[in-house]
Amino acid sequence: MPKLFVSIFLCLLFIIVSGCGSDGLPIQPTHPVKGSVTLNGKPVENVTVVLQPVDAKAFKMNERPQGKTNAQGEFTIFTYKEGDGAPIGEYKAGLALIVLNDSGDDQVKREKTATFIPYKYQKPETSGLTVTVKAGANQIPAFDLKSK
Secondary structure, eight states, rough: OHHHHHHHHHHHHHHHHHOOOOOOOOOOOOOEEEEEEEETTOSSSSEEEEEEEEEGOOOOTTTEEEEETTTTTTEOBBBSSOOOOBBBBEEEEEEOOBBBTTTSSSOOOOOOOOOOGGGGGGGGHHHOOOOEOOOOOEOEEEEEEOOO
16 A cells, blocks of 8 residues: 555656646747847947836746847847747847956956946936837847947
């Protein structure tokens, strides 16, 4: 009898555990999103682009699609995994440029000649930058930032 009980318990445990993956989370379908960032007409590397949904109620997990620019100023947005894109919707965008110091810790290194993203672009509420994600591939217009 104890062996039967243990076998049933293990089977039930296996069924319960195997059903507890990311498939059970409220993940929304995503669509590819690509874009670029320039400052005064020149590409900017290492800019983090964060999309804030206009209708946050549609995002049960408080998702914030984001991407990071390469040396050409180009970025690809991801939400749940690298390169997956963003759910359909309207977004406000915020941009931040973070350069780590040479020691590898999280202190921001600012040199006088370093590129600086004006503060107004750093907050989605003040940037004036918007993104609309539709079904299918999305190439958003370049974010051409002005330093003044």
